[in-house]
Amino acid sequence: MPIRETFWNIPHWAEITQYVLALLTAIVFLYGILRHVLRWRKGKPEKRFDRLGGRLWSFIVQVFGQRRTLDEAYPGIMHFTIFWGMLVLAIGTALATVDWDVTHLFFGFQFLTGWVYIIFELTLDILGLLVIVGLGMAIYRRYASRPARLQNFPAKALARDDAYVLIMLTLITISGYLTEGLRLAVTQPEWAVWSPIGNVIAAAFLSIGDPTNQALHLVIWAFHILTAFGVLAFLPFTKLFHIFSVPLNIFFRSMKPAGALPAANMEGGMGVKEWKQFTWKQLLDFDSCTRCGRCQDVCPAYASAQILSPRNMMIKLDAHLWDKNGHSLHGEVIAADELWACTTCRACVQVCPAFIDHISTFVDMRRHLVDQGRMDKMLQDALANVGRYGNSFGQSDRMRAKWTQGIQPPVPDARREPVEYLWFVGDYASYNATLTEITRMTAAVFQKAGLNFGILYDGERNSGNDVRRVGEEGLFEMLAEKNSQVLSKVQFQTIVTTDPHTYNTLKNEYKWDGNRPNILHYAELLDQLICAGRLKFSKKLGYKVTYHDPCYLGRYNDVYDAPRRVIEATGCQVIEMPRCRERAFCCGAGGGRIWMEEKDIKERPSESRIREAVNLEGVNTFVVACPKDATMYRDAVKTTGNESRLAVKDLIELVHAAL
């Protein structure tokens, strides 16, 4: 009957030694794990046990299914094979141990016998091969194709850690095969064919013959055991620790809407001054980074000036947790410029296979800088203006509705009469002189559709979305309070806004006393109006256009299809840019960047985006659905000299033209 004599050819002393080693390994390993857990527990509390079902499901999909890792083919398959190969080999080893040291030892029976044993051997043999393939891909990628995102780590030791992992895993797998092959070469069981790879190796050793093979077997077995135990024992001290931290991090990921930023720490000043003020989950984030660099690849701040790399931020923060030299978090570990460079576009968070939330960490640290008044003058002025006048333009609140002058019939004041739709206009659409035309056009379209709508006139204030992301939590709260106060006195059913930033914070961050009204982006409203037949088009525009997904509409709120349907309804054809939908490239204005000085920019994100669009065959119109985008991209077509090739149009301009 097919069965394996466990510890074949292994002298008793070696067997005993192995168990002693196993014990030592367990001690070192557990100590290592404990070290991490204790470190996380130094963080501030945060509740992450809600929605257990959802957590479990995403755990299964993301850990066992490797869903997000597989978003990129090469590294996805590479990791998938190593992950599943190693997982099965580990389970196999565990089964063999149970088989021998539990059921056989205590109950006198073994289950790895007969056809079960054959399946067992076959599976392990094949999956081992998968691991080899995966490791080969990894080695090729890291040392031959060398993508930029795997280069230039902040510390040299990290590259050694990466090499160590690849070498050790390779050694373990190969020495495992050799041990098996040598055993098969000596014992030559009839079921050896079920270990195809071991069998091939056995054939190679046959010519050498015993007793050399037996001696070789013992030596290689010992090597295999030693490397395996070594890797296991020190696993918590190497990059391999991610096999624990990442699944945990995935399980404990935020289940809140992406657009709801966690509240600020207020103990000992606002924000995070030193690492212990991060929550345990943020510390787990840092510990989970495998420095795969996907975040860096999609980061607009990295692409435009290389000041900020989300990957390096995580690496540096993690190193800082263990640093005994007392470097200060702000200044020595993380420079203010890195923090300010973030546009909060969420591209990094969206691609991170470990589900790290970089942005909450950056904002927490920005909060500390704001608390200290450490920010550039332009930003100071913008915040002071928002605080004083309710808008970043530093204009009188009485000028907020100046754009309505001359509109007939006049735009109703929602504070005076009940309306169905309350239009929250937002700062840019209200004050930016170059956007007035678009704002007026929006009003015209609403009027054409027979919408019962009104605005708040000078009662409206900056919604605070970007103020919050800059880190000025107190000001955000004040703005939210004031807007909520005004809104509480207005009768309306639905809020509509053209500004995705406003949309996001109204929808996800305002409190509404548990009674949130319906909140729509105008793309959604237009889509509804078109579907309901309230907005009828008389023309088919017939343009070939491309559409830019605003970060706060797309990635933050998953509104991708409504604007596209609206564009198509006007008779235009949407040609997608390579970076679209979840992968859309930020214009560079978000997170308060629009209020800050640009420093040493190589290529503005908006310019890179325009170049991307210009490369699309036949596309002559770049459609935006965000007032800030309109200003950013109108600028960028000029600065890139593409004015004659590409027209930047707001969604409403298409709708208006097609009416």
Add this chain to the structure above:
Amino acid sequence: MKIAVPVKFVPDLVEELTIDPSGAALDTSWLRLIINEFDDHAVEQAILLKERGGGQVTVMMTESDGADDFLFTAAAKGADQLVKLTGDFSSINNHALAHVYADLLKELQPDLVLTGVQAHNDIDGAVGPLLAELLGLPYVGYVAGLTVQGDKAVVRKEYSGGLVAEIEVKLPAVLGIQAAEQPPRYVAYSKIRQVMGTAKIEERPVAGLDLSGGTAVSRLFQPEAAERATMLEGGADEVADRLVAIFKEIGTL
């Protein structure tokens, strides 16, 4: 060292200024008040001095919309004592204000009084030099930076053309601040809120202002249209064409 900073609010020029029916005053129903920017620099300079050499900073102002917010903001920056004068200040002028402040300062006995060098609505002189004379103290204005050395201050006084005079003043003295050594700092709202819970504003009632020193204005008006420029209309293209033509005509091109 005790530093006192008497400040005042002025009409915010961001708002469109309108003249009331009497024609001799600004229409206050449309006015929004803001700290005189040079007073804001004076507060900053006081805080900087305190941070550098220690001391106690007292900020004082008359009651008005936003006064509490301003005082708490000053406290959040580092001011130690906040004084708000209460009473009817609707028709106050700088002479009367200087008298009110002088009374308070005689009590406080500061080593240094910092005020903004001017305010855009000063019509009867600036508060700083009036105050200095009432207190019998020396005054130096147009100050952009200073150091205190014992019972003297060495100040940087600005003249036109970029010329700077280093001047030694015996303390106590009143200085008119033109610019603090760094622009007024930003204070986070959370900090101001925190201070609101801990800092106290001392209220000082003021009765019977002496308004006799003021300067009467009989008419206010906006600069006349006749003095206005010829406006070049059109977009960037048209304006640029006109400008090039003007450059050529005048011969700089």
Add this chain to the structure above:
Amino acid sequence: MSQDIFVVIEHLRGEVAEISYVMLAGARQLSQSSGGNVTAILLGHNAQGLTGNLAADKALYVDHAALAEFTSDAYITALAGPIREHAPRAVIFGHSSIGMDIASGLSAKLGLPIVASCRSFTAEGKFVSQICGGKIMAEGDLPGPTALVTMVPGGYKAEQGQSAQPPAVTTVPAPTLEGLRVALKQYIEPDTSDVDITKEAMLVSVGRGIQNKDNIGLANELAEALGCAVSASRPVVDQGWMPTTRLIGKSGKRVKPKIYLALGISGAPEHVEGMADSNVIIAINTDQNAPIFTVAKYGATIDMFDLLPVLTEKVKQAK
């Protein structure tokens, strides 16, 4: 009591400041409605020669070693006597680093009314002051008996206050100047290594509207195309975006180029006094109510970031 108008002559390091001539011109106009003489008061040490081209009927000269350089303390003490004694109709000071240090102090010391920021006098002898950053003018009767006035430039040309005929000088004995609390230690010279913007035939001048340091490049490009220099308003210099040597205005340089192109400058009086004498001022500003349009010959309400690239291009083509 007299109907004379006194003008406190400002001078620094052996040179009469331009504002003094503007004040004399104002005094001349005022004297016509008051019916008195114009008297220049000069304080200094061995400085009598400075009265040479003052358009005044008379000059009073006070000489003292402590008056060699301006200090508020000595000036107030030295001026109090003559003002009290002559009780003129008005005493005019500059609304400047010198005049503002002493005028208000004298007002409090002597119990005399004061009018600040006066830009001109009307034919009836009323004052017209410029307040609220140049957005509002305030008119009123000159208070009595003796009005102290601080004058801003803009209302009169300096030449109107100059004369080929020197005034008769009366030397007035100086009071005792002891126990002075204010003393000049030294002057710190402005940097002269940079271009001298006062010598440029044209200036491209940028204000706070330029937004940040990087954008200065846009102005540089235009200036390069035009072959002229870039100057700036105070906020731009305070931010460190341009060196102090390029500052125009009260605390900077006074310039008189053929063309002064003001980009994103609001036209605050402190700025205007540095460039008001330019031959042609052209203002580009998005705010149609900006006071700069009241001093400019040409203006356009347009975003300078829209204009600059186009203009630079057209200038290059025109060459």
